[in-house]
Amino acid sequence: MNHLSEDDFTLLLENEIASMPKHLIAHFNMCKSCKAIFDEQRLVHTTLVKIKPQTAPLMLTRKILIKLTAMEKTFKSNVKTDWLFLIAITVLFFVASWYTYFGSNDILTAGYFNEINEYTSQFNRPDLNSILIVPFTWLTDFSVKTIYLFMGIISLAMYWLFDNHLNGSIPTKKS
Amino acid sequence: METEKQIIERLKNCDLQAMEELMKIYQDYVFTLAYQIVKSYTIAEEITQDVFIKVFKKIDTYQARSKFSTWLYTITYRTGLNYLEKKKITFNMTEIENSQNGDGDSLNFFETVKSGYLEDDPDIKKILWDAIDTIPQMQGLVITLYYLQQFSVNDIAEMLNIPQNTIKINLFRGRKTLKELLLKKYKQEELL
Numbered sequence: 001m002n003h004l005s006e007d008d009f010t011l012l013l014e015n016e017i018a019s020m021p022k023h024l025i026a027h028f029n030m031c032k033s034c035k036a037i038f039d040e041q042r043l044v045h046t047t048l049v050k051i052k053p054q055t056a057p058l059m060l061t062r063k064i065l066i067k068l069t070a071m072e073k074t075f076k077s078n079v080k081t082d083w084l085f086l087i088a089i090t091v092l093f094f095v096a097s098w099y100t101y102f103g104s105n106d107i108l109t110a111g112y113f114n115e116i117n118e119y120t121s122q123f124n125r126p127d128l129n130s131i132l133i134v135p136f137t138w139l140t141d142f143s144v145k146t147i148y149l150f151m152g153i154i155s156l157a158m159y160w161l162f163d164n165h166l167n168g169s170i171p172t173k174k175s
Numbered sequence: 176m177e178t179e180k181q182i183i184e185r186l187k188n189c190d191l192q193a194m195e196e197l198m199k200i201y202q203d204y205v206f207t208l209a210y211q212i213v214k215s216y217t218i219a220e221e222i223t224q225d226v227f228i229k230v231f232k233k234i235d236t237y238q239a240r241s242k243f244s245t246w247l248y249t250i251t252y253r254t255g256l257n258y259l260e261k262k263k264i265t266f267n268m269t270e271i272e273n274s275q276n277g278d279g280d281s282l283n284f285f286e287t288v289k290s291g292y293l294e295d296d297p298d299i300k301k302i303l304w305d306a307i308d309t310i311p312q313m314q315g316l317v318i319t320l321y322y323l324q325q326f327s328v329n330d331i332a333e334m335l336n337i338p339q340n341t342i343k344i345n346l347f348r349g350r351k352t353l354k355e356l357l358l359k360k361y362k363q364e365e366l367l
Binding site for chain 2: 006040041044045048049051052053054055056060061067071072133
């Protein structure tokens with residue numbers, strides 16, 4: 001004789017007796033062993049149905065709220081920092097682009113293509129040199145490597161900026 | 176009276192008061208569930224904090240396709256498991272931990288419960304939770320989810336990502352173990 005399975009007892013407890021095959025119901029009515037198991041299960045079941053949760057520590061809500069408030073503040077200050085950072089990056093990027101475009105000949109002269117420079121310097125734009133390059137003559141010390149470094153810093157900064165938002169470490173404020 | 180849905184909408188706008196209201200409703204349940212996973216009050220408290228912070232950060236991802244509680248307990252379960260994984264502790268599926276052998280207290284536990292459950296009686300609650308705490312983790316977890324939040328076997332299977340049959344077996348064995356534990360602690364002759 002096959003006794004009822006653990007699954008069958010769960011069905012019985014959930015009052016799904018109607019969904020059980022007739023031979024199982026017949027067995028349950030006849031078998032004292034299964035009836036005893038069912039009584040045992042029902043006893044615990046009726047007790048557990050009314051169970052209440054354990055009480056969380058008293059200060060838990062307060063602790064969480066303090067953390068969340070701190071997060072909000074960090075978020076707000078981060079937003080300010082992000083804006084300053086973005087402006088700084090834009091300015092740097094603008095200067096870098098400006099110099100790369102208008103001062104390319106001067107950069108190339110920094111020990112790399114002297115011959116070319118000698119040739120191209122004859123065709124330098126005096127107006128642009130006086131207007132755009134001369135005020136930034138200190139920049140003429142820059143080498144190509146410096147420009148790469150510049151771009152590297154910008155890339156890192158952009159990465160930092162977007163990473164902070166994309167990985168969700170700063171909650172996005174919708175309202 | 177504000178519905179849960181409205182509270183969640185407010186929470187999506189980063190309303191901390193909404194968060195406080197949700198915590199009032201759920202923190203005991205989250206704490207209880209976390210405790211069933213890690214079996215330590217201090218760590219369960221930490222996990223509860225982490226869970227609510229995650230809820231605050233990720234509430235935008237809650238789509239309301241499932242019940243909020245299902246979403247919340249899934250986060251709790253995963254956070255608990257992650258903790259155990261980090262600490263390289265194996266989630267106890269089968270082994271029965273040392274049961275607390277009682278001192279033969281004369282309280283007829285089940286009869287007291289049957290004759291009218293003293294819902295607010297801290298002693299009854301403590302006895303039950305002490306017993307649940309000593310059964311294997313998976314059984315305790317399934318019993319907590321099934322009885323405390325009245326999730327169906329199907330819901331729990333989805334939440335824990337394990338087959339329904341495993342849930343049923345754990346429920347059955349959990350009840351059996353609980354009865355044995357409670358009988359050990361309280362006089363058997365008075366129960367039957």
